[in-house]
Amino acid sequence: MTTPAAPALLQLLPLNLPQAHERLTKNYKLIELWKESDPKAAIVRHKDDIQVVVTSAMTPTPAELIDALPQLKAICSQGVGYDAIDVKHAQGKNIQVSNTPDVLNDCVADLTFGLLLAAARKLGHAERYVRDNLWGTDAQFPLGTKVSHKKLGIVGLGRIGMAIAQRAAGFNMEIRYHNRSERNDVPYGYQASLLDLATWADFLVIATVGGDGTRHLVNAQVLKALGPNGMIINISRGSVIDETALIDALSSGELGAAGLDVYQNEPNIPDALKALDNVVLVPHIASATTETRAAMIALVLDNVDAFAATGKVVTPIPAL
Ligand code: 8YV
Numbered sequence: 001m002t003t004p005a006a007p008a009l010l011q012l013l014p015l016n017l018p019q020a021h022e023r024l025t026k027n028y029k030l031i032e033l034w035k036e037s038d039p040k041a042a043i044v045r046h047k048d049d050i051q052v053v054v055t056s057a058m059t060p061t062p063a064e065l066i067d068a069l070p071q072l073k074a075i076c077s078q079g080v081g082y083d084a085i086d087v088k089h090a091q092g093k094n095i096q097v098s099n100t101p102d103v104l105n106d107c108v109a110d111l112t113f114g115l116l117l118a119a120a121r122k123l124g125h126a127e128r129y130v131r132d133n134l135w136g137t138d139a140q141f142p143l144g145t146k147v148s149h150k151k152l153g154i155v156g157l158g159r160i161g162m163a164i165a166q167r168a169a170g171f172n173m174e175i176r177y178h179n180r181s182e183r184n185d186v187p188y189g190y191q192a193s194l195l196d197l198a199t200w201a202d203f204l205v206i207a208t209v210g211g212d213g214t215r216h217l218v219n220a221q222v223l224k225a226l227g228p229n230g231m232i233i234n235i236s237r238g239s240v241i242d243e244t245a246l247i248d249a250l251s252s253g254e255l256g257a258a259g260l261d262v263y264q265n266e267p268n269i270p271d272a273l274k275a276l277d278n279v280v281l282v283p284h285i286a287s288a289t290t291e292t293r294a295a296m297i298a299l300v301l302d303n304v305d306a307f308a309a310t311g312k313v314v315t316p317i318p319a320l
Contacts, residue, residue, distance in 0.1 A: 008049035009304065010069070012059050015078065017297040024301065027308040028052065043068055052076060052304060057099070058266075058284070061085040066095065074313055076303040078296050079287070080104060080160070083210035083237060088320045098303040098313035102159055103295040104287040109163035111286040112205055112235050113171075115259030118280040119231045120145040120203075122257075125277045145202075145229070145256070148172050153201030155194060155217070156208025156236065157183060164205055176200060194218075198225035203233065210237025220245035223255045231257040235286045238263035247272045250279055261286050 009028035015021075024030050029049065036042040043050075043065075050069045055061045057079025063086040066072060075090055075097045087097050118124055121144040129141050148171045154161045157177040165175050165188060176189040178197045183190070191197035194217065198204055204226050208214050218232070218241040226232060232255065234241055243264040249255035250273075257278040263269050266284055273279060287296060303313040 007051040007071075007308075008046050009052040009054060010043070010046065010050045011054040012061065013054075013056055013078075015054070015297045015300065017294055020297055020301060024054070024304065027305065047071075052307060054078075054300060054304065055085060057081040057084060059084060063089040066090050066093065073311075074098070074303070074307045076300050076307070076313060078300045081210055081237060082317055083239070087317055091317075091319055096307070096313045097317045098300075098315045099317050100296040100299040101315060103299055104292050105160050105163040107289050107292040108160050108207075108235055108286040109167055111261060111282075112164050112207070112233055113167050115233045115235070115261065115280055115282065116203055116205070116231070117147060119233065119257040119259040119278075120147050122277075124280045145231070147203075150174075150202040151176070151200060153178065153191070153197040153204045154188075155197070155204065155206045155240075157186065157188070158207065158209075160235070161205075161207040162186070164207060173203075194222055195225050198222045198230070199227075201226065201230065203231050206232065206234040206236045206240050208236050208240060210239050214240045216240070216242040218242065218246075220249065223249040226255055228253055229256045231255075231259070233259040235261045238266065243270065243273075247276075250276050 006027060006029045008031055009024060010031045010033060012033050031042060031046050033039050047069055048071060051071050051073045053072060053075045055075060055077045057077060061075060061084060066086060066089055072095050075085060075095060077085060077099050080099050080101050082099050085097060090097050126141060129135060150173055152168045152173040152175050154164060154177040157179050168175055176191050176197060178191050178194045223245055247270060250258060259280040261282050262284055269281060303315060306312060306314045
């Protein structure tokens with residue numbers, strides 16, 4: 001009796017979980033692309049075997065790669081966002097694409113409040129003040145802005161947006177949101193116009209999807225509407241905010257402050273942004289906790305294993 005050869009799996013990035021390698025090698029012949037001296041040649045060598053690609057929200061997975069793999073049937077990605085993957089192209093070729101929704105909602109929402117509190121209470125600035133030995137000198141530390149009982153506008157009230165709203169309730173904040181369409185299952189006020197939401201809000205949180213449909217959704221006008229006492233927090237994608245307009249608004253004082261986890265051209269953050277005291281900058285870490293990353297990787301592996309066993313991934317991205 002002959003055992004059928006294991007289908008090949010192309011892994012584009014290392015998965016930082018000890019049991020990941022073991023689980024992947026169980027059902028698949030593993031090609032770890034980052035270990036290949038000539039990645040292009042490795043793809044050509046294995047192209048007729050590769051049925052699954054493992055990627056991430058931050059790892060480009062373009063149409064060219066998809067087209068280079070004629071036997072590809074599933075793309076399993078680590079992360080909820082999928083703007084780096086040509087999902088439409090894959091789905092057009094009947095290739096299933098999975099992401100890792102829900103397991104990161106809590107950590108992303110927690111970090112959103114970390115950034116919001118840091119921006120309002122000037123935590124980054126305060127830390128620099130202490131470390132620079134300015135406490136006790138004539139250089140007075142400026143007053144911050146109260147968070148509790150303020151107005152929170154959420155752009156993109158999806159699963160992460162809802163987790164953010166839940167936390168905002170603990171701060172007795174009034175919540176409104178902007179989506180493409182109104183939800184009839186939430187108690188929060190809907191603003192059909194983002195400009196109206198920004199005019200109303202004290203804090204504007206960006207939790208919408210990335211990609212072409214939301215590129216520069218937050219422009220100079222929206223930032224101006226948020227105003228000199230307003231603050232913007234972005235945990236979605238850098239592409240959603242016009243970064244040049246943001247730097248201008250923060251530098252001129254037209255916008256009060258910002259807390260950013262994501263940027264237009266990661267990991268490059270413009271020096272002009274780094275020079276400002278009214279912005280809190282962290283390096284795309286919203287899902288980066290031991291617990292959540294383990295849960296995300298476990299879900300990638302569940303998708304891979306389910307595909308191997310049943311031909312279907314468990315958390316497919318709906319048809320675009
Ligand atoms: C990344 C993210 O997945 O989930 C997303 O969309 O942006 C992050 O959680 C993470 O950087 C690992 O790829």
